[in-house]
Amino acid sequence: MATAATIAAELKLTTAGYDKGLSDAEKKAESFEKKMTGIGKTMTKVGGIMTAALTAPIIAGMTKSVMAAGDLEQATVPLKLCLAMQRILSLGFQIRLQQWLDWLNRTISSYRPKPELCY
DSSP states (O other), rough: OOOOHHHHHHHHHHHHHHHHHHHHHHHHHHHHHHHHHHHHHHHHHHHHHHIIIIEEEEHHHHHHHHHHHOOOOHHHHHHHHHHHHHHHHHHHHHHHHHHHHHHHHHHHHHSSOOGGOOH
């Protein structure tokens, strides 16, 4: 018959393997945690480098593009004004030309020989 001491000794031997396995698992979990922390820090550094190397220049380029577009718009205002003035002057010239042609027709028609004078 098994005595209490025998049962306790057998339980102690049976749980010794479990305790060792649990201790190994804890050590591996801590090692995994350290590795993951290191990977996380590295990824954070990579993200910072990408932001500095890629995102910031892209934003700067977009800002310059928007500013250049505004400058171009301001630069074209005098050209637009010049073209508008040219249209106005051209329209004025067409009106003057038409007035001159009308005057010329009236003048020529007033100097046509009258049919009764032509025998």
